[in-house]
Amino acid sequence: MRHEPGADCxxxxxxxxxxxxxxxxxxxxxxxxxxxxxxxDRRQTIVRAGEPATSFFSIVSGxxxxxxxxxxxxxxxxxxxxPGEFFAISAADTYxxxxxxxxxxxxxxxxxxxxxxxxxxxxQLQTRLLEMSNxxxxxxxxxxxxxxxxxxxxxxxxxxxxxxxxxxxxxxGGHCMHLPMTRTEIADFLGLTTETVSRVLTGLAxxxxxxxxxxHSVRLLNVDLLQHFSGN
Amino acid sequence: MRHEPGADCxxxxxxxxxxxxxxxxxxxxxxxxxxxxxxxDRRQTIVRAGEPATSFFSIVSGxxxxxxxxxxxxxxxxxxxxPGEFFAISAADTYxxxxxxxxxxxxxxxxxxxxxxxxxxxxQLQTRLLEMSNxxxxxxxxxxxxxxxxxxxxxxxxxxxxxxxxxxxxxxGGHCMHLPMTRTEIADFLGLTTETVSRVLTGLAxxxxxxxxxxHSVRLLNVDLLQHFSGN
DNA sequence: CGTGGTTTTGAGCCCGTTCAAGTATCGTGG
DNA sequence: CCACGATACTTGAACGGGCTCAAAACCACG
Numbered sequence: 438m439r440h441e442p443g444a445d446c447x448x449x450x451x452x453x454x455x456x457x458x459x460x461x462x463x464x465x466x467x468x469x470x471x472x473x474x475x476x477x478d479r480r481q482t483i484v485r486a487g488e489p490a491t492s493f494f495s496i497v498s499g500x501x502x503x504x505x506x507x508x509x510x511x512x513x514x515x516x517x518x519x520p521g522e523f524f525a526i527s528a529a530d531t532y533x534x535x536x537x538x539x540x541x542x543x544x545x546x547x548x549x550x551x552x553x554x555x556x557x558x559x560x561q562l563q564t565r566l567l568e569m570s571n572x573x574x575x576x577x578x579x580x581x582x583x584x585x586x587x588x589x590x591x592x593x594x595x596x597x598x599x600x601x602x603x604x605x606x607x608x609x610g611g612h613c614m615h616l617p618m619t620r621t622e623i624a625d626f627l628g629l630t631t632e633t634v635s636r637v638l639t640g641l642a643x644x645x646x647x648x649x650x651x652x653h654s655v656r657l658l659n660v661d662l663l664q665h666f667s668g669n
Numbered sequence: 670m671r672h673e674p675g676a677d678c679x680x681x682x683x684x685x686x687x688x689x690x691x692x693x694x695x696x697x698x699x700x701x702x703x704x705x706x707x708x709x710d711r712r713q714t715i716v717r718a719g720e721p722a723t724s725f726f727s728i729v730s731g732x733x734x735x736x737x738x739x740x741x742x743x744x745x746x747x748x749x750x751x752p753g754e755f756f757a758i759s760a761a762d763t764y765x766x767x768x769x770x771x772x773x774x775x776x777x778x779x780x781x782x783x784x785x786x787x788x789x790x791x792x793q794l795q796t797r798l799l800e801m802s803n804x805x806x807x808x809x810x811x812x813x814x815x816x817x818x819x820x821x822x823x824x825x826x827x828x829x830x831x832x833x834x835x836x837x838x839x840x841x842g843g844h845c846m847h848l849p850m851t852r853t854e855i856a857d858f859l860g861l862t863t864e865t866v867s868r869v870l871t872g873l874a875x876x877x878x879x880x881x882x883x884x885h886s887v888r889l890l891n892v893d894l895l896q897h898f899s900g901n
Numbered sequence: 902c903g904t905g906g907t908t909t910t911g912a913g914c915c916c917g918t919t920c921a922a923g924t925a926t927c928g929t930g931g
Numbered sequence: 932c933c934a935c936g937a938t939a940c941t942t943g944a945a946c947g948g949g950c951t952c953a954a955a956a957c958c959a960c961g
Binding site: 902903904905906907908909910911912913914915916917918919920921922923924925926927928929930931 | 932933934935936937938939940941942943944945946947948949950951952953954955956957958959960961
């Protein structure tokens with residue numbers, strides 16, 4: 438975890454996509470003074486479930502996972518958050534979810550008290566928070582359907598497609614993606630085991646629907662067929 | 670579906686618990702004019718996934734289920750909503766989730782355009798919406814863990830406990846509850862089949878942890894043991 | 902008191918898990 | 932640049948929890 442005093446919010450590359458896009462240009466200095474930029478390396482924990490909830494975070498770069506686990510080792514990844522997205526907005530006084538860096542990550546940290554003041558000063562900021570919360574809620578509902586009713590193959594296909602979509606909406610990619618998560622993390626996200634994820638992926642590769650390359654790279658050869666197997 | 674012109678918001682029993690509690694007393698007439706009260710009988714559909722999203726709903730009385738289903742019949746209940754809670758706030762232009770009445774239900778319907786104006790007029794209303802959305806998000810995350818990593822017994826135990834909690838926080842009940850949902854609906858909520866839910870319930874009854882009575886009534890005899898089996 | 906839907910119970914099966922072994926990959930230091 | 936160890940991934944065989952299919956029991960309602 439490394440600190441950085443005040444790189445200017447006006448120069449922030451993903452400001453428009455993040456909650457900060459709701460703050461008017463002329464007030465960006467207020468924003469700059471409210472937040473602290475922190476960096477984490479892969480595998481570092483950003484917030485830990487159960488600890489007192491003090492801050493809200495917005496991702497500048499990198500990917501994080503939100504997860505919940507039981508003392509017996511069972512772990513479920515609730516979701517991933519990408520640049521421009523936020524986490525730890527809970528109204529409760531302790532964090533409900535552990536958040537860990539999947540890659541090198543830069544986040545902006547806003548103490549809850551400060552966020553509250555910002556929100557009062559900039560109503561559009563709250564509108565943006567609500568919009569994004571509702572978006573996360575819709576994504577959670579998709580995930581609930583996936584976990585409750587889809588087969589292993591459908592789960593993996595859905596996962597690959599949704600990740601592909603997230604990439605292509607940023608920059609037109611030729612269906613070749615570098616997943617920042619391991620097989621175990623995919624399994625913990627889909628409610629499966631590592632072995633099953635691996636088996637399904639090699640199965641899809643044998644059917645010539647994807648190719649699995651080195652360093653977590655996957656190429657989607659037949660998006661239509663994948664869609665068909667995703668059960669949507 | 671029956672209409673009712675304008676029963677007064679000032680007389681509304683659950684106003685304080687709902688989003689309407691964020692609107693000042695003196696402005697309740699604006700609220701009364703914005704909404705329309707509608708009633709539904711059990712099994713009636715309130716909104717249907719895929720149809721154009723025009724309105725937002727707040728529950729005055731009764732219970733509804735939010736669900737998603739596939740053309741092959743697989744159904745997953747995303748969650749339930751109780752008096753004071755809302756649904757169909759999605760920013761998308763079509764409803765993502767079908768909402769159906771589990772009991773006789775009274776809802777207040779707010780067209781999206783009107784809600785937008787209300788929110789601009791009353792910033793605290795948006796604060797309330799955000800708070801409640803975050804609460805639903807936290808509940809969804811619990812459900813994601815449950816669906817992904819819990820056993821059938823743990824699922825049913827968790828369900829009974831959370832429903833019991835919802836009841837006791839309203840009125841001190843002697844652990845005897847009337848579930849408004851059928852076995853199939855419990856199954857669709859927990860990602861199980863009707864048969865499994867039935868088997869687990871009779872199992873719990875055989876262990877003297879609960880008793881299952883007539884017309885969907887369940888009494889919790891040993892909450893501590895149930896907690897133990899819920900895996901939390 | 903019949904009728905239709907819901908719930909329970911039973912028997913057998915299957916998908917995904919568990920356990921175990923083997924292989925590939927990555928990072929590190931020589 | 933390569934050898935090495937640690938971690939991640941793959942593959943196989945057997946198991947088992949929850950599903951499927953089927954039938955009986957129960958309840959609600961006219």
